[in-house]
Every structure is written in C-alpha cells, then in structure tokens.
Amino acid sequence: MPTALITGASAGLGAEFARQLARRRADLILVARTPETLEALGTELRTEYGVAVEILVADLAVESEVERVAARLRDTSDPVDLLINNAGFGLPLQFADNDIDDEVRHLRVHVEASMRLMHAALQTMRGRGGRIINVASVAGFISRSTYSACKSWLIGFSGWANAEYARDGVSVTALCPGFTHTSFHERMGLAVGEEGVPAIMWLNARDVVRTGLRDAARGRAVSVPSLRYKAIVALTRVLPRSFTSGVARRGRV
Template sequence: MTTALITGATAGIGRSFARRLAAEGHDLVLVARTTERLTELAGILRERHGIEVEVLTADLAAEADRRRVAERLRDEAEPVDLLVNNAGFTQPEGFLAQDADQLRAQLDVNVTAVLELSHAALNSMLPRNRGAVINVSSVAGFFPGRGSTYTADKSWVTMFTEGLAQTTANSAVRVLVLCPGFTRTEFHDRAGIDMGGIPGPLYLDADRVVNDCLRDLREGRVLSVPSLPYKVITTLAGLLPRALVRRLATRVNARDN
C-alpha cells in the first residue's frame, strides 16, 4: 500500500488523479481550498475503495498553508510515495490589466508551491530511494503567453521538472512533468475565459490525461504529453523559429481572449 498526495484534488485533472489512484488501492492525502468538496470526495473514495483518505485544506497561495503541506510530505511516520503537484489557475486579463497581488498569488500556486512541495517530497523520497513526483504543467508552457503570466509559469514547471529528473536519475525515485493540452475541467470557467473558438476535437478528457500520465510514469518517461495532436504541436514548438512560434501563439491567443 502506498500513499499519494494530490494538490487541487477537488476538480478536474486532480479529481481524476484521486479517483484513479484510489481505484488502484493507494491511500490519499487530498489538498485544495474547499473543505466541503474535499470531505465529500474523501467519503466517496473511502466507501468505494476501502482506502485511507486524509483531507488537508490549504490555500497554496498562502505561505503558512504551503508550509503545512510541506510538513505533511516530510512526515516520516506516514511517508508519501507519490506527490502530484496539480493545483493551478490562470486569469482572463492581459498582464498590465491584472492586479499585481493576484499575479503574485498565481505565481505562488503555479510555481512556488511546485518548488517547495517538490523540495520537501524529494528530500523525503531520495533517502528512502522510493517514490515519484508528478508536476502538472501544460502545452501552453511551450508557447509565449496570452498576456497573463500563465505560460511562463508552466514553462518554468516543465524546465524545472526536467532538471529534477537529472537530480533523481541515479535513484529509484521518478519525476515526470505532465503537459496536457485543452482539457474539459473547471479551469477556463473559473478564469472567465470564453473557449468558444477552440474546436471540440482538441479537448481532452481528464481521465484520459491521467491514464496517459500514469502509463508514461510506469514506462520511465520524464515528459508526458497526452494525445498525438499535442505531441506534434509541442515537437513543432521546439523545431520552428521562435518568431514563427510567437506568430502562431498570437493567433491562438486572439481566439482565446
């Protein structure tokens, strides 16, 4: 029996991770801000799969809350074997129109939490020579942003995690960065982004994203990009001249905003 800690477990991709890992028999620590949704999900998963589920309410934009989650990851009496840094959000406005405090909160959830929780988890896992960290980034991290700092956040998560993989390479500890494309979750509604211009077939199902990610983790991959179209898009982003990548990104952003 192993224990997985998932941030952003109340909705979307994080909730899919929780359901899938529970079905595989893992005990869970569920982290997000909304206690009611966490408690409800924990009850369902305990009853359905007979596993242990802890609820850890935390706002990852708040330093004290991030510290509590990091402490849970360092708890040697109840070790965490899989960390899924999944919580994240974006905002609808361009950079200059955003409130600076909100931009900092976004950076803290999307980046600082990933940094601090990965640090706590790996310092616990490497001495045990056991465990894995999945950081949820995005295809968006391969392209310059839509005015908000979101794509820069995700670019950081991807590069950071690929670097971590070198740190853990000589151990049994695994590190993977998951880069989904557009996925049907609460993400865009929460941000107030009209997605009317995005063709339906480009949307991924959250359960499929999680399935592909866990398969890639088992196969020892470091980068997981679910679905062929997004594999092609991310490969092209690395091959094309940057000026062309910026032009393509501007076209998508214009439809997206």
C-alpha cells in the same frame, strides 16, 4: 499500500487523479481550499474503494499553509510515495490589465508552492524511491503571458530533477495536457464554446490522467497526452515564436 498526495484535489484533474489512484488501491492525501468538497470526495472514495483518505485544507498562495503541506510530505513515519502538484488557476492573458496581486498569487501557486512541495517530498523519497508529477501544460512550450511562463518553468525544472534524482530512485514528470474538459475554464468565467478552440482539440480528463500516471511509472520527464498535442509541441520547436504566440491568443489552456 502506496500513498499519494494531490494538490488541487477538489475538482478537475486533481479529482480524477484521486479517483484513478483510489481505484488502484492507493491511500490518498487530498489538498485544496474547499473543505466541503474535499470531505465529499473523501467520503466517496473511502466508501467505493476502501482506501484511507486524509484531508488537508490549505491555500497554496499562503506560505504558512504551504508549509503545513510540506511538513506532511517530510513525515517519515507515514511517507508519501507520489506527489502530484496539480493546484492552479488561470488569469486573462492581458498581463498589463490584470491586478498585479492576482499575478503574484498565480506565480506563488504554480511555481513557488510546487517547488516547496517538491523540495519537501525529496527529503523522504531520495533513496527510498518515489514519484512526482507536476501538472504543467502544452502552453509551457508557447509564449503566452504568465500562465505559459509558469508552466515553462515547471517543465524545465521537472526535466532537470528527473535526471538528477533518478540515481536516488525518484522520477519527476511534467504532465503537459492541452485543452481539457474540466471546471478550469468555468472558474475563469468562460462557458463551454467561448474559448475559440475547435472540438477536436479537447481532451478527456480521464485519458490525461491515465497517460500521466503511465508516463510517470516509466520515468519520463515530460508527458504530452495525445498524438495531436505531441505534433503541436514538435512544431513549436521550429515555428517562429511570434507565430505561435498569435495562434495561442485564441484560447486558454
């Protein structure tokens, strides 16, 4: 059985990744900060699908706790076949008004933790084969405060790593959804409908995860779910940055 390690697995896209992979009979290592939620999800997946589920409670803004997850990825006795860097959170777009410690924590979770876990996973995947999915965002193609900058880094680094480590049998995919119905916006204190985004722009978490897993299996460096968001990404390459930044202020991805 393949084994997948998923960060931010307690809710949203992380929990959806866990359910779809368990349905495919993959064993799971679930990582998040909330032990009660992880245990409940683990019990559900063990009961329904008969897969092995390991729980790792960790705050990925803390280096020592990231290292515990990295150590699990380096374990050659029970290697991980698929790493999904999904953990993350959003902040208000007004960088100068945000607490700088919150911004640093945001950077650590989105960029530093993902980089450290990728590095650890590659130690056991090279030559043996494996897949890494970094959950980025369409926001990574648009100028949009530090969230956009973090996701842009993930997209660029994933593209390079996918080409570099293909020779070792490892694919690295940046999954770039647009606005997706999860608990992400609720954790930012936004009620449904407060984001200023038309209903047609919202994606279903199940479809996003299905697309990400499919594109990772195909070895694609970037996965953008839905034709409408593919069109938006194409437009960002030709429209002035000042224009896309202005449009992006309407909502949060």
